[in-house]
Amino acid sequence: MEFIFFSASLFLLFVATLHYLLFLVYRNPVVPRVARFSLFLALAAQGGFFLVRTLGGGMPLGTSLYESLIFFSWCIVLCYLLLTLKYKIPVLGAFVIPMAFILSAAAALLPNKGTGEIPPALKSYWLFIHVPLSFLGDAMFVLAFGAGVMYLLQEKQLKSKKPGVLYHRLPSLEVLDSINYRALTIGFPLLTLGIITGSIWAQYAWGAYWQWDPKETWSLITWLIYAAVLHGRLTVGWRGRKAAVFSIVGFAAVLFTFFGVNLILKGLHSYN
Amino acid sequence: MEILLVGLSHKTAPVDIREKVSFSERNIGEGIRALVECPNVHEGTILSTCNRVEVFAAVSRKELEAARREIAGFLAHFHNVPLTELEPHLYFRSGEASVAHVFRVASSLDSMMVGEPQILGQIKEAYNLAARERATGEILNRLFHKAFSVAKRVRTETRIAACAVSISFAAVELAKKIFGELEGKTVMLIGAGEMAELAARHLVGSGVGRVVVVNRTLERAIALASAFTGEAASLDELEDRLAGADIVISSTGAPGFVIDREMVHRVLKKRKNRPMFLIDIAVPRDIDPTANDIGNVYVYDIDDLEGVVQANIKARTQEAAKAEEIIAGEVRQFLDWRRSREAFPTIVKLRSWAEEVRRAEVEKTMKKIGNLSDADAKRIEALTETILNKILHPPVSRLKRAAHRGEDGDLNEMVRKLFDLDE
Incomplete structure (x- = not known):
């Protein structure tokens, strides 16, 4: 389940990245709409990934490099979508979203995809803040x-x-x-x-x-x-x-x- | 029905011909009424601008030639110009060429200044007027609405409208790339030249809020400032006033620099680095070009602006090619719509006639058999439907294919006659 959510988000980020870059050279109003739509779906898929991990393993935020990369990627997508509520400039996506994709892709290449062991001393809700x-x-x-x-x-x-x-x-x-x-x-x-x-x-x-x-x-x-x-x-x-x-x-x-x-x-x- | 276009434009007629046949606001309504009175014109619209007079009409396909003569005659007669004088300048388009022409005109590809935005508004106005006179019908309505959406597509998907091809428009475009919105910005004119005044006028038209005129002789400054309801100042106040100016247009006859690099440095400090756009259209130059190296300062002289214009002209040609591609696609779609539209009633009529026959016969047989299980009744329905569909399949698909190829006319008629569909 976890893997499905992650793969879906990676694929959607790839689609979004591709369309944002395409929009640099190809002026068709449909292109950024496709990109934006995939981005929303990617955000949801990554959210699903963390939900499944939390339900299964406890504290999945940034305890391993794998999770950190995906969480960073999720934060970038979220902040970008929030900022575009005010600035309706799809060209910005071409300079930001590839970063989110690269982080997620790097996560996919990591050999260790598990949750990190956190020392008992660090088991605290401060993690989530x-x-x-x-x-x-x-x-x-x-x-x-x-x-x-x-x-x-x-x-x-x-x-x-x-x-x-x-x-x-x-x-x-x-x-x-x-x-x-x-x-x-x-x-x-x-x-x-x-x-x-x-x-x-x-x-x-x-x-x-x-x-x-x-x-x-x-x-x-x-x-x-x-x-x-x-x-x-x-x-x-x-x-x-x-x-x-x-x-x-x-x-x-x-x-x-x-x-x-x-x-x-x-x-x-x-x-x- | 066929779309017919009869007209003349800056490409085919000199201004002394164009002005003779142009319509004014006062007589265009009367013109449209007279146009649709022509016996072979079913729908009509007149577009009259300073560069073109074009009549669009929906006419019967068989009467194309007659309609053409009628419309040419209408133009000559309405304006009291001998037809022989008009005829060499007139062009005629029908079918695909007429659709493409309307789309190209609306997208400003046929304009004298390619990409100029006014033409779309003029076409909209012409269409609305004809619609108000009830001179348009299904075909022209569809044609013009499509033309508006094509023009919008061309504007958003190509840069054809964004490429400024005059120096003052290029200056406005650059200002917008530096400042974003021009509302609330201040423009300063140094010297009171004609070109500076023109550029300032464009900037004010694009939203610039305040105009300050600085001139060697204060009287001249006051005179020009009053034209913009702006402020006037003498040249001694230049540096103080510069701090409040976002855009500066300099065009004095001074032999040396009026604004040197050091002055720009000082002014920028006072402005807390808010950007400045300095336009120097004087020869010899008024503004030290090395000021361009200072952060947040952009200095353009007359050659730089000319360079931008040249680049835009080049880009525009490329963009025009893209626009032509969009238009070609849209023309194809429009023609497909019209063709399938024309074949459609025949197919519908054929199907409903056959279905009527089938229903009646099935009912008759069912009554005769009497006690029939639901499953058997359904089987009989299905059987008859299949037979019908199989028999109708070849003629229907033949009709559709012919419609797409544009050879619908004859086949349609034949099918209608063969099955007595018009009864």
């Missing part, structure tokens, strides 16, 4: 990253004075900048709460709020980067290009916190 907050925050940063890349592409089109196909396809700089800003203003508080709840949980579980575990350190670095962009934006008008570049750098930090820490630096947050 700390993990979703952090992942939703990260998902918002994926959106900020997508909008940032689009901003840089469109800016390049305008600065070079040789508008090509992308110039017509991409939305205005103003809109891209505001998507970027909105994603950061939602993502940053989520990340902050994720770190705070994690720290409280750590106090319960390990008896210390903070112990410079690599995941903690890198989360803090990520937090500082995004704090810097938001601060610069509100005080000295770091908008447009600067904000876009920073959200790309910030996203690299997010990725490293997620993958690098797990695969390279071993610590308390590493998966089995």
